[in-house]
Each structure stands twice: as structure tokens, then as C-alpha cells.
Amino acid sequence: MSLTLNQMAEAARALNGALFADLPGDLAVSFEFFPPKTPAMQESLWQAVETLVPLAPRFFSVTYGAGGSTRERTHATVTRIVQETPIPAAAHLTCVNATAEELDTIADEYWAAGVRHIVALRGDPPGGEAGFQPVPGGYASAAELVAACKRRHDFEISVSCYPETHPEAGSLTADLDALKAKHDAGATRAISQFFFEPDTFFRFREKVAAAGLDIELVPGILPVSNYANLKKMAVSSGTHLPEWMGRLFDGLDDKPAARQLVAATVAAEMSRRLYAGGVRHFHFYTLNRAELSYAICHLLGVRPAQELAA
Numbered sequence: 001m002s003l004t005l006n007q008m009a010e011a012a013r014a015l016n017g018a019l020f021a022d023l024p025g026d027l028a029v030s031f032e033f034f035p036p037k038t039p040a041m042q043e044s045l046w047q048a049v050e051t052l053v054p055l056a057p058r059f060f061s062v063t064y065g066a067g068g069s070t071r072e073r074t075h076a077t078v079t080r081i082v083q084e085t086p087i088p089a090a091a092h093l094t095c096v097n098a099t100a101e102e103l104d105t106i107a108d109e110y111w112a113a114g115v116r117h118i119v120a121l122r123g124d125p126p127g128g129e130a131g132f133q134p135v136p137g138g139y140a141s142a143a144e145l146v147a148a149c150k151r152r153h154d155f156e157i158s159v160s161c162y163p164e165t166h167p168e169a170g171s172l173t174a175d176l177d178a179l180k181a182k183h184d185a186g187a188t189r190a191i192s193q194f195f196f197e198p199d200t201f202f203r204f205r206e207k208v209a210a211a212g213l214d215i216e217l218v219p220g221i222l223p224v225s226n227y228a229n230l231k232k233m234a235v236s237s238g239t240h241l242p243e244w245m246g247r248l249f250d251g252l253d254d255k256p257a258a259r260q261l262v263a264a265t266v267a268a269e270m271s272r273r274l275y276a277g278g279v280r281h282f283h284f285y286t287l288n289r290a291e292l293s294y295a296i297c298h299l300l301g302v303r304p305a306q307e308l309a310a
Contacts, residue, residue: 019272023302027280029055029088030218033288034063035073044288045077053085053306055297058281060085061119061158064092075109082114091115091255092157094123095145099137103145107152115283117156120145120187124236131168143251150186161190163204167238176211183215190215191283193237195224196245196266196275219274222285223267223292224249225260260292268296275300294308 036042062077081089091110122142123131134140149155159182169175201219227249234241252259284293
């Protein structure tokens with residue numbers, strides 16, 4: 001009897017070892033939050049922070065709303081992380097709707113608050129605008145913002161990267177040139193836009209290496225809690241959604257518990273395959289919830305420090 005390639009691949013899976021058996025946890029993780037709008041959201045966020053602190057992440061990052069709309073809330077959240085946890089805080093900062101002087105002042109305020117890590121982003125154009133345009137006297141690119149932050153203080157700087165190419169980039173070459181400019185300006189780490197197939201990241205990693213770029217690449221992992229919302233996010237970010245994902249989440253709109261299990265399974269499997277490909281730092285987009293990210297870290301062998309010492 002002859003088998004098709006798909007049948008042979010399926011047969012091989014039957015003989016593979018357990019996917020998550022006894023992983024040593026020899027990796028680092030980081031987690032991203034957005035600033036809460038209400039006291040209830042603040043409580044939910046802080047519960048997530050407290051749940052994830054024992055995993056000893058490299059840092060917690062806090063996003064910065066479109067056009068600086070969350071400036072005060074971002075600052076308050078980052079400051080609380082610095083003051084009340086042992087985990088370094090990374091504050092997002094964007095060029096949108098702000099002059100260079102205003103952004104320099106914000107960077108100074110972060111440094112004074114004890115923040116030593118900035119996630120420097122150009123930022124998305126405000127709603128309704130076709131493309132990004134700096135305000136008069138503003139920074140025109142993430143690379144300019146990186147350079148400005150490094151001039152002000154000795155920040156650690158992370159930036160973004162796009163395994164499937166930035167939607168506004170004219171070509172992959174142009175996108176890699178933009179990443180190189182950010183690296184040359186002082187960035188040491190690039191956190192990726194979310195994606196859903198490991199090969200997407202591996203191919204991008206090869207292209208970055210072929211371009212001679214020596215920057216740490218960190219995959220951004222987004223556990224899918226709401227597939228309908230994800231489809232909207234994917235369109236705006238130029239992220240490919242595999243057809244099989246839609247079929248997996250089909251019929252789960254009114255079954256949140258089942259949807260959570262499916263989301264954790266999909267993200268955990270992808271993370272495990274990334275680990276097999278040599279990835280040792282994962283950045284989780286938590287959407288201010290800890291359960292999915294914590295479960296995936298647990299499967300990957302990441303445990304609270306006291307458990308490892310036991």
C-alpha cells in the first residue's frame with residue numbers, strides 16, 4: 001500500500017514523542033499590556049500582572065494609544081509596574097501627533113520615573129488618514145525617535161518588525177532597510193507583529209540574517225481570544241490568517257471556554273515549533289489577560305522561581 005505525503009506526515013505524528021514533555025524552560029518571556037480605561041479594567045490588568053510576575057519575565061511593556069491618547073494612563077501603568085513589581089517596565093512611545101520637544105519631555109519623564117526601556121514606534125496614522133505624516137517639528141520615523149531617546153538617556157530600545165512586511169513598505173528590501181535604520185540608531189531588539197505559522201518567522205529571520213542585520217528578533221505571540229476581532233486586526237496589519245484557523249474557531253462564538261482552549265492550543269503549538277527552531281525569547285500580547293499566556297508558558301517549561309527551586 002502506498003501512502004500520500006499527507007498520510008505519511010500524519011503517520012509520523014503518531015510516532016512522535018509528546019510535544020511538551022519535560023521542556024527545560026530555557027527561554028525568556030515578556031508580556032505586553034494596554035493601559036486600562038476604567039477602575040474595573042485597572043483591577044483586571046493588575047491581576048494579570050500579579051499572575052505573571054512569578055514567571056520572572058524580562059520585562060512588561062505597556063502600549064501607547066493612537067495619537068498619544070493614553071499618555072497619562074500609560075505613564076501611570078508603567079510607573080506602578082516600576083514601583084510595585086521587580087519586573088522592568090518598557091514604555092511604548094510613538095511619533096504620532098507629537099512634536100520632537102513633546103516626545104523628548106515624555107522620555108525624560110519616563111527616565112525620572114525609573115523606566116529604562118522604551119519600545120520606540122513610528123505609530124499608525126490617525127483614523128481616516130491614508131498615510132503617516134509627522135506634525136511640524138515632529139519625528140518622521142521610528143529611527144529618528146530611537147536616536148532621540150538614546151541622545152536623551154541610555155535607554156534600552158526595542159522596536160517593531162514585520163515578518164510579512166509592513167503594509168506601507170514598498171518592498172521587503174525597503175522594510176529591511178527601515179529595520180536597519182532603527183538598529184543603527186540604537187535599537188537592540190525587534191519584536192515582531194503577530195503571525196500564525198512558524199515558517200513565517202523562520203523565513204523572516206533568514207532574510208534579516210542575509211541582510212547582515214545583527215539584531216535580536218523576538219516573535220510576538222497573540223493567543224486568539226476573539227476571532228472576529230482578529231480578522232479586523234489582521235487586515236490592518238497585513239497579517240495572513242491561514243484558512244484552517246477560521247475553520248478551527250468556526251462555531252465557537254458563543255462558547256468562550258472552548259474558544260479559550262482552542263486559542264491556547266494553537267498558540268502553544270506554534271510556540272513549541274518556534275522553540276524547536278531555536279527561538280528562546282517569546283513576547284506575548286496578553287490583551288490584559290493572563291490565563292492564556294500563563295498556560296502557554298507553563299507548557300514551554302517556564303515555571304515560577306519557587307517551583308524550580310523545589
